[in-house]
Amino acid sequence: GNDQVRFELCAQALNANLKTIAPWRDLEFIEKFKGRQDLIAYAREQNIPIDATPKAPYSVDENLYHTSYESGMLEDPMTAPIPEMFKMTVDPKVAPNESESIRIHFKAGIPVQVSNLSHPQVDETDPLLLFLELNRVAGKHGIGRIDIVENRFVGIKSRGVYETPGGTLLRAAHLDLEGLCLDREVMKLRDSLSVKFAEFCYNGFWFAPEMDFVRHAIEFSQKNVTGYVDLELYKGNVTVIGRYSNVALYSADLASMDLEGGGANIEYNPSDAQGFIRINATRLKAHNLVQKRA
Incomplete structure (x- = not known):
């Protein structure tokens, strides 16, 4: 493999x-x-x-981040995992009937604090304890299971079942905070580089020069990803219910349909969109004329 x-x-x-x-x-x-x-x-x-x-007709690999299950009975893509196989998460069907809310704080893209809004006595800042708490609370609510067929670097397709409870919460919160803080064009580049980052990591090129390049580019994109995101956890689902950053590019005044001109900080006139639309429609009109002649 x-x-x-x-x-x-x-x-x-x-x-x-x-x-x-x-x-x-x-x-x-x-x-x-x-x-x-x-x-x-x-x-x-x-x-x-x-x-x-x-x-136990399957193989298991586990670390702090996740547990993977492969081989044996799982080699048949139509065979469902047995319930007792899972080690980190409960079955969502038997997860608590009450939801739980948490807040994850980030600084320059790195998680630095986890607070349990439903149980205020839980507040972790130590990196290890923070992650263990995310694993615990996500696993409690049956969050983080996936069942996929993947493409190995050696050319073989394989079926794997994975549990990544804490990582699932971090990803949901981090992506949402990026939406608040990252420039649109930077996000597009980050999206394309993220795929390459995952590919290099999956294929074993962690110490390759191309990985150094991508890693530094992504790290640079994260310098303003600072703030916090509130998540609600319930029976296998994680839902973003709030986000905040003091360096957010989002402006409620600018996005408002009730406030003319974008507020005091950024001047914006809705009539400006007329010229923008005309310019962008030019090539569409030209394309349509050619199609009619064809």
């Missing part, structure tokens, strides 16, 4: 003298262990503690 590519590309970038020993590419190893069941049996024989069992 992709893991072997990621690990070895990073190892080579950091220290070209390191030698990688990859059992799954060793002919003697492959001959002895045909698959997961052989590995589970060997671990039992050698008293090696592992979570996997023959009755």
Whole structure:
């Protein structure tokens, strides 16, 4: 899979003298262990503690950010995951019947504080505790599950089921705050670069020069992404219910349909749109005339 590519590309970038020993590419190893069941049996024989069992027909990888489930029964894209498989989130159907609201603060695009608006005694600023709290509260409400078929770098399609509770909340809040603070054209560039960032990361090019370029560009775009976003959590859903920034590009006066001229700070006359529309309609008129002649 992709893991072997990621690990070895990073190892080579950091220290070209390191030698990688990859059992799954060793002919003697492959001959002895045909698959997961052989590995589970060997671990039992050698008293090696592992979570996997023959009755849990899938593989699990987990870290602070998420848990992934692949292989075994999940290789059939029509087979639904069994309920007891999930480790970080409850089934949305049995999540609490009462919603919960939280506030996530960002500084230059980085989460710096999480406050629970429903339970004010919960207020975290430590980076690790902040993220653990997001994992806890999102998991409690069944938020962060996805089931997808993805394209591996090695050319194989694979089906994976993922839990990313805290990350799902951070993404929802961060994207919303960007909408408040980022310039429109910068957002377009950020959107295109985000796809490349994900591609480089997924394919193992974290230490590549192109990744350095994209990372620095995205970091620069975040310098004014400062403020907070309020989220409501309920049975697998996360909804933005409010946002604030003292460096927002959004202006209520400018957007208002009740206030003429855009307020005191920015002069805007609705009649200005007439010329704007005429200019943008010019090429549409020309295109339509050509189509009629065709």
